Amino acid sequence: MSLLEVKGLRRDYGALRAVDDVSFNLEAGGILGFIGPNGAGKSTTLRILATLDVPTAGTVLLDGTSLVDAPDRARPLLGYMPDRYGTYDDVTVREFLDFFARAYGLKGAQRKQRVDSVMEFTGLGPLAEKLTTELSKGMRQRVALGRTLLHDPRLLLLDEPADGLDPRARIELRELLRALADQGKAVIISSHILTELAEICDSCVIIEQGRLLAQGKVEDLLRQSAGPSRVTELTVRLAAAGDEGEALWARTERTLLEQPRVKDVAREGGALRVRLELEADAGPAQAEAAAAVLLAALVAQGLPVCAFSPRERNLEDAFMTVTQGRVA
Amino acid sequence: MSTQASPASGATESAPSPGVPAMTSDRWEKWGDRLNPLVVKEVRQGLRTRVFWVCFGLLLAACLVLSLIAFGNTHASTYTREGRTYFFSFFVCLALVHFGVIPFNAYRSLAREREDETWSLLLLTGLGPRRILAGKVASFLVQAALYASAVGPFLLFSYFLNGIDLPTILMVLVMGGAWLVFLTLVSVCAATLADSRMGRAAVRLGLVGVLVVTFFQTLTFTFVVTQERGSGFSFDRDFFLGLGAAFWLLVSDGWLVFETAVSRLSLVTEDYTRHPRRALVVQVLLTFVGMTAVWWFMDKDDDIPGVMGILGGLHLIFASLFMATDVDGQSRPLRAGTRAWSLFKPGALRGFRLSVLLLLGWAAGCAVLLRLSDDSTGSLRMAMSMVALALYGVLYLAVALLLGRMPRSGRFASPVSVRLLFILVGVMGAGVPPLLAVFLDLEGRDELLNLLNPVLGTLNFGRYDYSDPSGLKMPPELLVCVALVALLAAFAADRVLAERERRAHQQ
Numbered sequence: 001m002s003l004l005e006v007k008g009l010r011r012d013y014g015a016l017r018a019v020d021d022v023s024f025n026l027e028a029g030g031i032l033g034f035i036g037p038n039g040a041g042k043s044t045t046l047r048i049l050a051t052l053d054v055p056t057a058g059t060v061l062l063d064g065t066s067l068v069d070a071p072d073r074a075r076p077l078l079g080y081m082p083d084r085y086g087t088y089d090d091v092t093v094r095e096f097l098d099f100f101a102r103a104y105g106l107k108g109a110q111r112k113q114r115v116d117s118v119m120e121f122t123g124l125g126p127l128a129e130k131l132t133t134e135l136s137k138g139m140r141q142r143v144a145l146g147r148t149l150l151h152d153p154r155l156l157l158l159d160e161p162a163d164g165l166d167p168r169a170r171i172e173l174r175e176l177l178r179a180l181a182d183q184g185k186a187v188i189i190s191s192h193i194l195t196e197l198a199e200i201c202d203s204c205v206i207i208e209q210g211r212l213l214a215q216g217k218v219e220d221l222l223r224q225s226a227g228p229s230r231v232t233e234l235t236v237r238l239a240a241a242g243d244e245g246e247a248l249w250a251r252t253e254r255t256l257l258e259q260p261r262v263k264d265v266a267r268e269g270g271a272l273r274v275r276l277e278l279e280a281d282a283g284p285a286q287a288e289a290a291a292a293v294l295l296a297a298l299v300a301q302g303l304p305v306c307a308f309s310p311r312e313r314n315l316e317d318a319f320m321t322v323t324q325g326r327v328a
Numbered sequence: 329m330s331t332q333a334s335p336a337s338g339a340t341e342s343a344p345s346p347g348v349p350a351m352t353s354d355r356w357e358k359w360g361d362r363l364n365p366l367v368v369k370e371v372r373q374g375l376r377t378r379v380f381w382v383c384f385g386l387l388l389a390a391c392l393v394l395s396l397i398a399f400g401n402t403h404a405s406t407y408t409r410e411g412r413t414y415f416f417s418f419f420v421c422l423a424l425v426h427f428g429v430i431p432f433n434a435y436r437s438l439a440r441e442r443e444d445e446t447w448s449l450l451l452l453t454g455l456g457p458r459r460i461l462a463g464k465v466a467s468f469l470v471q472a473a474l475y476a477s478a479v480g481p482f483l484l485f486s487y488f489l490n491g492i493d494l495p496t497i498l499m500v501l502v503m504g505g506a507w508l509v510f511l512t513l514v515s516v517c518a519a520t521l522a523d524s525r526m527g528r529a530a531v532r533l534g535l536v537g538v539l540v541v542t543f544f545q546t547l548t549f550t551f552v553v554t555q556e557r558g559s560g561f562s563f564d565r566d567f568f569l570g571l572g573a574a575f576w577l578l579v580s581d582g583w584l585v586f587e588t589a590v591s592r593l594s595l596v597t598e599d600y601t602r603h604p605r606r607a608l609v610v611q612v613l614l615t616f617v618g619m620t621a622v623w624w625f626m627d628k629d630d631d632i633p634g635v636m637g638i639l640g641g642l643h644l645i646f647a648s649l650f651m652a653t654d655v656d657g658q659s660r661p662l663r664a665g666t667r668a669w670s671l672f673k674p675g676a677l678r679g680f681r682l683s684v685l686l687l688l689g690w691a692a693g694c695a696v697l698l699r700l701s702d703d704s705t706g707s708l709r710m711a712m713s714m715v716a717l718a719l720y721g722v723l724y725l726a727v728a729l730l731l732g733r734m735p736r737s738g739r740f741a742s743p744v745s746v747r748l749l750f751i752l753v754g755v756m757g758a759g760v761p762p763l764l765a766v767f768l769d770l771e772g773r774d775e776l777l778n779l780l781n782p783v784l785g786t787l788n789f790g791r792y793d794y795s796d797p798s799g800l801k802m803p804p805e806l807l808v809c810v811a812l813v814a815l816l817a818a819f820a821a822d823r824v825l826a827e828r829e830r831r832a833h834q835q
Contacts, residue, residue, distance in 0.1 A: 052448045054596050054659060056835070069661040071597060075452055086446040090376040091369070102365035103453035108357055147449070 003028045003186045004049075004155055009058035011044050011210075018044045019055070020210040026186045026203075028154065031177060033201035033218075034190040035319055041210040042190040043083070046157050049188070050080035062155060076104075079148030083160040085140045086147075087132040093119070093143055094128040097150065104151040114150055122146040122176065138169030145176065156180065156187045162196050174200050194316045206319060214318075221318045232287045234274040234294070237307035252303050259297055261290050273311065365455070366463025367470065370437065374471050379433065383425050384478060390421045391482040398489055411491035412554045418486060419500065419550055422479040426472055426508045427543050431515035434468040435535055438519035439528060447593075457593035458603075461586060464516045465509075472508055492554060495563075500550055503571070507546060510578045511539070517589035569622065576618065580611040588650070597659040601651075602672040605682060608647055612686055615640065616693050623697055630701035630710065637694030637714035638786075644690055645721040648683030649750055652676055652725055653743040656733075656825065657832030677825035680729065684722050684818055691718035712807050713790030719807075719814040720757075720782035726817035727753050734824050741828075758783040775802055779810060 002025035011019040019041040026032050036042045047053040049060060051071035060067040067074045087096060097118060101111045119125045122142045127135065132143060141161065148156060158177075162170050177200055181187055191197050197204065198218055205215040214221055236256070240248040249267070256265045256274055263275040276290050291310060298305050360368065374380055398414050438461075441447045450460050487497060518535050522528045587604040594600035615636075623632045654676045658666055666673045671682040695711035728750035732740040740749060761781045762772045770777060778784040789802050 047448075050448070050452065051595070052451065068597060068659075071595065072454065075454055078452075080449070080452055082445050082448065084445045086444055086449050088369075088373060088446065090373045095369070095372060099365055099369040100449075100453060102361070102368065103450065103455050105454065107361045108354075151453075 002026060003063055004188075005059075005061040006045075006049070007059045007061075009045065009048065009060065010056045011041075011048060011053065012056045018210050019048070022058075022205075022207065022210075022212045024205050024212070024215050026155075026188065028186050029181050029184045030203065031181050031187045031189065031201045033197035033204040034188055034207065035192070035194060035197060035204055036190075036207040037192065039209075040207045042207060043159055044210075045207070046080070046159050046188065046190055049155075050078060050157050051075055052080070076151060077153055078155045078157060079151070079153035080157045081144050081148045081159060081161060083163060085144040087140055087143055089133050090131065092129050092131055093124055093135070096132055096143060097124075097146055100147045101150050106150070114152075118146045118149050121149070121179075123172075136169075138165050138172070141165060141169065141173065142176075145173075149180075154185060156185055158187065158189045160191055161189060162191060162193055170196060194319055232276045232278060232290070233311035234276065234291055235268075235307065235309050235311045236272040236274060236298070236305060237270065238272075239304040239306040248303060251301070252298065252305075255298060255301050255303065256294070259294055262294070271307070364459055364463035364466060366450075366460060367467045370464065370467030371470050374433075374467065379429070380471065383429055384475065387421055387425060387475060388478050391418055391479055394418060394421075395482055395485060398485075402489065411486045411489035413491070414489055415483060415486035415492050415497065415500075416551060416554050418479055418482045419504070419554075420547060422476065422483075423504070423543065423546060423550075425475045426504065427511055427546055428539055430468050430472045430475075430508065431511040431539055432535070433471075434464060434512045435515035435519050435532070437468070438464050438516050439532070442519065442523075443528070451593075457590045461516055461520075461589055461593070465512050465586075468512050468516075469509065472512070496554060499563075499571075500553055503575070504546070504550070506575060506578050510582045511542065513582045513586055515539075517585045520589045520592045576615070580607075580615065583607050584611060584647075596655070596674070597661055599662055599673065601654065601674045601679065605651065605672045605679070608651075609682075609686070612640070612644070612690060616690070619694075620697065623701075628700065628702045630698055630707050633694040633697035633701070634707075634710040634714070637691060637698070637710070638717060640690050640694070641687065641714055641717040641721065644683070644687050644718075645725075648679075648687065648721065648725055649747050650743075651679035652683045652729060653746040653750075654679045655743065655832075656741075656828040663833060675825075675829055676729070676733070677822065677829050680725070680818075680821060680825055683725060687718040687721050691715045708804075709790055709802075712802070712804065713786055716789040716807060716810060717782075717786045719810050720780075720785060722818050723780065723810075723814035724750060724754050724757060724782060726814070726821035729821040730817065730824060733821075733828055754782055757781055775806070779806060780813065785810070 004026040006025070007023045009019055009022040010017070022041070022045060024032070034042050034045070044053065048055050049062075049067065051067050051074055054068060062074045062077050065074045065077070091099070094115065097115045098111065101115050106114055116125075119128055122145055124139070124142055124146060127139060132140060135143065145158075145161070148158075161177075162173060165173065174196075177187055177189070181202075189197060189200065201218060203215070203217050204221055206213045206221070236252065238245070238248055238252060240246075249272070252272065253265050253267075256262050256272070261276045261278065263277045265275075266273045274294070276287070276294070278286055278290060287310070291308075295305070295308050298308075394414060394417050398410060401410060438447075441450070447460075451457070455463075483497065483501070486492060487494060515535060518531055522531045584604065584607045587607040591600040591604045619632060619636050623629060626632060654674060656676055657663075658674045662673060666675075669681070671678050671685070691714050694714050698707040698711045698714075701707055728746050731753070732742075732746040732749050735741075740746070758781055761774075761778045762784065765772050765774045765777050768777070773784050773788060775788055778788060789807065791802070
């Protein structure tokens, strides 16, 4: 049985349907990415899962307990981190965590032990006596994550956890989340930073205008979004600049478009993105062979190619395909 | 970064160390565990703020300067009666903090909690809205006690300056304390009123206005009690009755406001209306018992049920405006245990039924006391007036509900819309008949034209005089007409709300 079962979830605000018939499951130890543009219904769904809102229809079972009918019984099983960190002024890291530990009903030595343990896990130990207002964004994020872990929940709901973090803090957050999943906790992360999600999540749910558009394992979503014919993308860079360089870029584009398997070529920053169309049953070997032919053609033309690499489809591509490019 | 230590490990072993200091520390620890966590956090946080230390320092400095002036004055003459002046001065210093800074900071604390979303994090801990609100109020009362500890010795010092007795000092301090608790409670609860930015700004402005006005009212009361005692003003029976009534109002309305705020912060899946509705019913019953006791004690004076009937009626109409405009139906988990007359359960239908029962019950109870009064010369018209007020309350509430909730579109069905409709129809009901009277060349307060006028109708029934043949003619038969119209409208509103509840439960 799944740890979390969401079936036919619907949330109406008057005439507006924010969430429409959303269903998905999540196993213990799994990390699920919740993808969607702003206003897609991600936060509303997370708030319902966090028992802070009530669905108009549908059922949500967390370890067999209904979040709608018995929110009080379900709350100890879940930890929710909203998109705002929710820390207090004039409170040290230890005091903040100690306060929430008290609020969760932890007493005496157990509370102290749990706070210490969470601080060690999140790497907040050296900052224990610092005021939360003096912390960097990344550290405040860790304090917020530490708070959600105090009562040892089985399901973590993280709303845009990587938003506004620098690359180092993102990598550290990713490691923390992996460690939590390894401990058997189920994690739902809502985000619009798709590349970030692809590296963390096992599975994804794509939602737009409240409706679920696609769901499944990340690899499956990528495969599905590629469509019936196998399309491979390549990135080509030239060692060319200035007016003369512009002519070289144009020549390269023309040369590429003359090749039989090239579907289209587009300028993207300082590179060319080339889409190659292969047969539906084509494997990696065929893709590599086609790329080799293309490279040979460019070199034969004397074009100054300085980089030539296959471009993997990522979650962003899958998202754009599934949502047909409609982004709010 | 270490990910070795697992927060999920949950080892609960403690390291007890024997000895007296450890035992004392354990005792403190256990005692601290029993406290509301918010009290610990808020007091700790509050004592770190600049506002606290600035206010504390200024308060202490002001009191010290005043004491030095008092000391200098007592040296100048052999006997003075300056105590009451200095007591009032010290009280003004404390009042600035107790009736201004503390309530406003209490409001701001909860308002920020809601703005920053930390509110929802608190809810998830299982503390619940009741403990959260209670913790907020208690923590600011602890801070108020710290301020009071600075001014307390000076207030007592004023007793030794002569001119003020201990009972007066104690009474002012007790009433001041009750007022502080009430204001803090109301301020915290005010923070739950608005969800939008504009709404919050309006509430904030309104609260500041209320605090400023009540601050000067409190000082006026304290001035009268401390300065005027012995010169025309005394602690007689009427004074204590008024004081008792004010105290009861603070306690019962404070409880009601608290329960209403808790219900506003509860989820719709919870039985959010049970506590506020129960608080209102208890308030009505206890007030009626208290009123009956006072009425008996004061030789069945008909003024008591007469005044209380009208004031209580107005209070109930105001409360009904919130009860009867609740959303339709209940959430799934609550439906199983809900019967037709489960009046404390959520839903506009049950709120409306309870409102009608309370309004009519209160009016009937007061009317019976009036009829039993020794001096019953004007009791019939007073009784008719208060029954009419209750009936108008029912009628206009029913009309607002019909206008708002009968159309299928549901455009004006929201609680706020129905409340606005109530005000609109009330204003129209009170304003249109006198205007019509002008056009029809009739007297403005014409009996028949104003029969359904909530203001003039109530007044007309109260003015009815048997002895004056040229006076107003408002016989009980007209009251029966008003009753029929009100009950018919109430029945229609009841059916509409029942139908809406049925539809809400079908969705």
